[in-house]
Amino acid sequence: MKNKIYVIKIGGNVIDDEVNLASFLQSFAALEGYKILVHGGGKLATQMAAQLNIPQQMIDGRRITDAATLKIVTMVYAGYINKNIVAKLNSHQLYAIGLSGTDGQLMKAHKRQHPTIDYGFVGDIDSVDGDLLRKLVEKNFCPVIAPITADSEGNLLNTNADTIAQEIAQALSSAFDVKLIYCFEKAGVLRDVDDETSIIPLITKNNFQSLVEENIIFAGMLPKLHNAFAALEKGVGAVTIGKWDQLKTIANKQSGTTIAHE
Amino acid sequence: MKNKIYVIKIGGNVIDDEVNLASFLQSFAALEGYKILVHGGGKLATQMAAQLNIPQQMIDGRRITDAATLKIVTMVYAGYINKNIVAKLNSHQLYAIGLSGTDGQLMKAHKRQHPTIDYGFVGDIDSVDGDLLRKLVEKNFCPVIAPITADSEGNLLNTNADTIAQEIAQALSSAFDVKLIYCFEKAGVLRDVDDETSIIPLITKNNFQSLVEENIIFAGMLPKLHNAFAALEKGVGAVTIGKWDQLKTIANKQSGTTIAHE
Numbered sequence: 001m002k003n004k005i006y007v008i009k010i011g012g013n014v015i016d017d018e019v020n021l022a023s024f025l026q027s028f029a030a031l032e033g034y035k036i037l038v039h040g041g042g043k044l045a046t047q048m049a050a051q052l053n054i055p056q057q058m059i060d061g062r063r064i065t066d067a068a069t070l071k072i073v074t075m076v077y078a079g080y081i082n083k084n085i086v087a088k089l090n091s092h093q094l095y096a097i098g099l100s101g102t103d104g105q106l107m108k109a110h111k112r113q114h115p116t117i118d119y120g121f122v123g124d125i126d127s128v129d130g131d132l133l134r135k136l137v138e139k140n141f142c143p144v145i146a147p148i149t150a151d152s153e154g155n156l157l158n159t160n161a162d163t164i165a166q167e168i169a170q171a172l173s174s175a176f177d178v179k180l181i182y183c184f185e186k187a188g189v190l191r192d193v194d195d196e197t198s199i200i201p202l203i204t205k206n207n208f209q210s211l212v213e214e215n216i217i218f219a220g221m222l223p224k225l226h227n228a229f230a231a232l233e234k235g236v237g238a239v240t241i242g243k244w245d246q247l248k249t250i251a252n253k254q255s256g257t258t259i260a261h262e
Numbered sequence: 263m264k265n266k267i268y269v270i271k272i273g274g275n276v277i278d279d280e281v282n283l284a285s286f287l288q289s290f291a292a293l294e295g296y297k298i299l300v301h302g303g304g305k306l307a308t309q310m311a312a313q314l315n316i317p318q319q320m321i322d323g324r325r326i327t328d329a330a331t332l333k334i335v336t337m338v339y340a341g342y343i344n345k346n347i348v349a350k351l352n353s354h355q356l357y358a359i360g361l362s363g364t365d366g367q368l369m370k371a372h373k374r375q376h377p378t379i380d381y382g383f384v385g386d387i388d389s390v391d392g393d394l395l396r397k398l399v400e401k402n403f404c405p406v407i408a409p410i411t412a413d414s415e416g417n418l419l420n421t422n423a424d425t426i427a428q429e430i431a432q433a434l435s436s437a438f439d440v441k442l443i444y445c446f447e448k449a450g451v452l453r454d455v456d457d458e459t460s461i462i463p464l465i466t467k468n469n470f471q472s473l474v475e476e477n478i479i480f481a482g483m484l485p486k487l488h489n490a491f492a493a494l495e496k497g498v499g500a501v502t503i504g505k506w507d508q509l510k511t512i513a514n515k516q517s518g519t520t521i522a523h524e
Contacts, residue, residue, distance in 0.1 A: 052313055071342060079341020080333060083410060083418055087364040091416030097366040102349040104359040104403055141366055148345060154353030156345055 004237075005034040005137065005176040006251065009165035012042035013185040014244045015081060024183070025085065027247040029092035034137040034176065036168060037096075038145045039085060040161035045069075045076040065120040065158040073158045078146040086144050096142045101125070101149030101159060104132055107167070109149035109157055123149040123157025125164065130171030162224075166231050173235030180236050181251070182224070183244035188257035189225075191216055203259045205229070228259040266499075267296040267399060267438040268513065271427035274304030275447040276506045277343055286445070287347065289509040291354035296399040296438065298430060299358075300407045301347060302423035307331075307338040327382040327420040335420045340408040348406050358404045363387070363411030363421060366394055369429070371411035371419055385411040385419025387426065392433030424486075428493050435497030442498050443513070444486070445506035450519035451487075453478055465521045467491070490521040 014024045028037060049056050049072050057064040065073065082098040089096035101107030101123070109123035136143055145168065147161040162182065169180040188199035203211065203225065211217045217225060228239035242249075242256025249255040276286045290299060311318050311334050319326040327335065344360040351358035363369030363385070371385035398405055407430065409423040424444065431442040450461035465473065465487065473479045479487060490501035504518025511517040 074345050075337035075341040077341070078345045079337040079339070083336050083340045083362055083364060083412075084416075086362075087412035087418050088416040090364055090367050090412065091414060095366050096364075098362070098364075100345055100348075100360070102345060102352055102358075102360075104357050105352050150345075150349035150352065152353060154346075154350040156349050 002175065002177045003034060004179060005036065005172055006031060006179050006181060007036045007038065007165055007169045007172065008181045008183065008247070009038040009040070009161060010183045010244060011040040011161065014183060015039060015042035016044070020244065021085075022088065024244050024247065025088045026092065027245075029089055029094050031247065031251055036133065036137065036143045036145065036172075037085065037089075038147070038161055038165040038168065039077075039081055040147060041073060041077050041081070044080065045073050048072050048076055059117055059119075062119065062122075063158070064118070065122050067121065070121040070156060070158060074148055074156055078148045082144060082146040089142060089144065094142045095140055096144050097136065098144045098146065100146045101164070102154075102156065105129065106132055106145075107149050107164075108152070109159060110151050111155070111157060121155065121157050123151070123159040125149065125159065125167045128167045128171035130168075130175060133168065133172060134175050162227070166227055166236075169231055169236045169239075170234040173237070177237045178235075179251070180228075180231055180239045181247075181256075182239070182241045183247065183250075184241065185243065186241075187243045187246065187255065188241055189217065189221060199255070200257050203228075203257060204262050206262070225259060232259065232261055264437065264439045265296060266441060267298065267434055268293060268441050268443060269298045269300065269427055269431045269434065270443045270445065270509070271300040271302070271423060272445045272506060273302040273423065276445060277301060277304035278306070282506065283347075284350065286506050286509065287350045288354065289507075291351055291356050293509065293513055298395065298399065298405045298407065298434075299347065299351075300409070300423055300427040300430065301339075301343055302409060303335060303339050303343070306342065307335050310334050310338055321379055321381075324381065324384075325420070326380070327384050329383065332383040332418060332420055336410055336418055340410045344406060344408040351404060351406065356404045357402055358406050359398065360406045360408065362408045363426070364416075364418070367391065368394055368407075369411050369426075370414070371421060372413050373417070373419060383417065383419050385413070385421040387411065387421065387429045390429045390433035392430075392437060395430065395434060396437050424489070428489055428498075431493055431498045431501075432496040435499070439499045440497070441513070442490075442493060442501045443509075443518075444501070444503045445509065445512075446503065447505065448503075449505045449508065449517065450503055451479065451483060461517070462519050465490075465519060466524050468524070487521060494521065494523055 086098040108126040191198040239259040348358040348360040370388040453460040501521040504512040
């Protein structure tokens with residue numbers, strides 16, 4: 001039987017609030033077994049860009065990463081956020097080690113090519129060195145991954161943290177039973193978006209289509225679920241979406257929405 | 263016989279100039295054998311502080327690191343500079359891995375205590391995990407070290423890069439024959455400060471005292487040499503000070519000033 005590993009992604013709703021972050025990191029540190037933390041960026045990069053008078057262009061909710069913005073996200077994601085998380089986890093007796101996609105050549109990436117939109121210095125991932133992560137966790141290290149990658153010419157690239165978490169989960173699936181957990185601001189996928197108790201505990205291919213047809217799953221949640229099913233297809237054991245302050249019960253499958261084969 | 267390892271420190275004179283940095287990194291990548299790069303900060307942090315209207319206080323040439331400045335140096339050193347160096351080295355087929363002192367608990371540090379001056383969030387190093395560095399280099403990784411550490415409570419600390427290089431060299435000296443190289447803007451310790459060809463190739467305890475008495479070594483160079491002798495005392499094989507664009511010949515002992523037992 002393969003060992004279990006958690007790949008857990010946190011975003012701005014945790015990172016932007018010092019108290020929330022400290023609370024989350026305490027729960028994360030207490031989680032038993034192999035684990036990897038992937039963090040996004042939060043509002044700090046946007047704030048920093050405003051303070052430095054660097055205008056931010058968004059297309060379809062995606063940041064266009066010009067050279068000045070790349071510098072900011074590299075500083076904020078791989079520097080400030082990553083090192084603060086690592087230091088805090090280590091104060092909880094972990095051996096957290098902060099890595100971007102370029103460190104140890106963990107990820108190979110390339111600048112996004114798009115027929116009509118120039119996203120700037122945005123990276124799409126070609127591959128993840130799952131073996132490097134396996135060796136690290138087996139030696140008791142806890143990788144903390146910042147969403148910055150690089151191309152083969154050494155140009156840094158801003159990269160979506162959700163995608164990084166998914167690619168890492170997939171790369172580890174041959175060696176581990178991977179539990180991929182997305183922590184966000186809702187308690188899970190809700191039947192009624194205004195009712196936090198209306199969580200759908202399990203989504204499989206069997207009920208997914210009817211949830212879409214009933215208009216219970218729509219808009220922003222659809223791509224997340226499509227990505228979750230894609231991860232399952234590539235060997236990830238289960239994908240859970242839940243609230244960042246319920247990490248322990250999410251890990252025990254007592255809260256959140258789990259997307260699984262059956 | 264112990265394997266040789268280079269611990270090489272670069273500062274602002276290399277980092278602040280993109281062309282210089284690219285040239286240096288090419289030489290560094292070409293250097294054969296085990297190697298670790300330690301980088302300082304350069305002017306970018308000062309520029310960033312100015313752009314963000316954060317006043318910088320210096321006492322005796324040392325930056326006082328208040329909370330806002332700590333955030334900047336963490337972003338610039340551990341984020342922007344470190345990840346750019348790592349990505350560029352990896353484009354030269356290295357497996358560079360960027361680490362601050364807190365990553366993998368590489369260094370234990372504490373906030374500087376001083377009877378009269380409050381340096382702010384400045385770290386002094388208690389210990390370096392030489393075994394972690396040994397394992398990394400023996401697995402073909404090239405550690406690239408940013409001058410940020412943390413205390414046991416998870417507070418980040420701004421830390422002198424020269425000192426980090428020295429402490430790393432010392433921590434590796436039981437396992438390796440360590441060559442510690444400081445790359446700076448001069449070709450070495452000069453007999454005549456205005457004559458770049460007047461390099462003193464070798465300084466030992468035998469000629470050091472007379473060089474001081476003749477006023478050939480003075481001011482800023484004295485603490486560097488005292489640190490070099492301290493490193494030798496703690497097992498480092500040799501310390502060389504030379505110009506950043508002469509790395510290959512420095513490594514071959516054909517340029518720069520080497521401080522050695524004899």
